[in-house]
Amino acid sequence: MNRFCADLCSGFSGTGKSWKVIPFGGERIGDPLKKRYVQFIVFISVVLVVVLLSGFSFTSMWKDPPIVRGPGVSEVKMLSDWLPSLSGTKGDTEVYIIRGSEPGGNFLLLGGNHPNEPGGTLAAVLMIENVSSLAGTVYIIPRANHSAFTHNDPMEGAPQFFSIELPDGSRRTFRFGSRRTNPVSQWPDPTIYNHPTGSTLGGSEISNLNRAFPGREDGIITERVAAAIMNIVKQEKIDLVCDLHESSPEYPVNNAIVFHQEAAELAIMTQMMLEMEGVDIRLEESPPSLRGLTHREIGDNSDAYVVLLEVANPSQGRLRGKTTEELVTTGVDKYYLQASKDGKLFAPYDETGYPLELRVARHVTTVRVLLDSWNMMFPDRMIMLSDVPAYNAILSDGLGAFLKPVS
């Protein structure tokens, strides 16, 4: 205990040998006590300032950066339209609906299941702001775990925001959120998470949306979000679900399509067609024992075909150095470069880093090719989109070229 604290505490406790217990506000206030008063007030003031500043910083992430309705968006609903108990909570979030001019299949695209994986969120935003549907209906949830966008992970030193420059010189700001639901929405975590499927998971996974499926309608917020998404899948008769993620470059499941066994052929067709376009992607089958993930639970609990996409994100990995906004957008990091030279990574990595536009281009292109494969396999339930940003155009013109200015 330092002297300052000892002084303060002794004022209350009076346990120190050479101190007398003198109540605050007593008449016989001598000089040493006056000094302690001043120290106490200064200390409390400093604490208050720190608490206030942290509070402002913490709540600065509570406001949603705007997403612009693209020309194809016919309607914006809220997740609570499929589960009213989510209304007014941090778990409620927009569902953008793009209806086709012709009937067809129904496609659900999830971004921001993990808000510290911005490539997935940005790919969903790019789709909302650019594409139209010629056949079939597309539901896009760009901030699937909305609550997890409202804070970021403590002790990770990650930025709260990052921005992208548009051709007109303006900037669009996005949040770098957390893998987990904000503790303001649900707290504390249990020691063991008793999953709706009957299996048990580590307690902290209770705030990870991608372990909460198929969810519980009367559960905690994360489970309710999962249940609401399940309700969309069932009530809207979703045929195909694609969940967009990013992963650490040192993680083996990287630049990959993870597929539910029912979607195996679809995923394989997609991989082969992507390969012909020069985009290498690996395939991973969803293991039946891994519970709570979109590709497992939505696949098992509905008629939908489900895939999850991963792309390497150095700003999320454990080997990274200083976690800046620049690292989020460029992916340039000297420690990852060294790890790559040592053969420790599962994604190609060099001095050019792993920029956000490359990560988003991979996701958007994989979604386009996934739909091409879908249309080849299920011509009676076509999902045909127009104006999907092209891979090379995203790389050469940048993400800003496909984001609309916010007035």
Place this chain on the structure above:
Amino acid sequence: MKKLLLTFFVVLCFAFVSFAAEILLEEPVIVTSAGQSPGALQFTVVAKMVSLDYKFDKLYKAEDVDMSQFKTFVIVVGASGKGLGAAGIDIEVEINRVLALAREAKDNGLKIVICNLEGASRRGESSDKIVTTLAPLASVYFVKSDANEDGFFTNLSEEAGVPMATFEMTVGLKDVLAQYFGK
């Protein structure tokens, strides 16, 4: 839609393939995975494109299969390493399962194809161990080129004096199958 299909098949036709069909393989074919990666499923998708007569189960056991009904045994190698697929797979058990199948196949006069369809992404300690264990029984190798950048498969095929066909892209396997099975 028609345009899309056409493009797909035109590109298929031009997929770069380099090999010489030094042996001919016969149908019916039995296919299994060694390592449980999705490579075996990829094989079946391509096999359908050339209407190959095959039976597939990623977990066939020697005691459940009548090898005498088949002429060719395809083993698609790919271990999932530390990824998602690692959940619940004991690589020693997996090797013993496939080895028992391969011995049964050899005893019944089947030709054995060792196949890497997923390229460099399935070249790791476990996958390599599976391949080297099965190598003495191989009749031919079908290998995606980027899995052979260090000459691993070339060495095995030369040592054993068995042919190897390589292809640049997964769909290139279609031409390999067409050649070797006379499709």
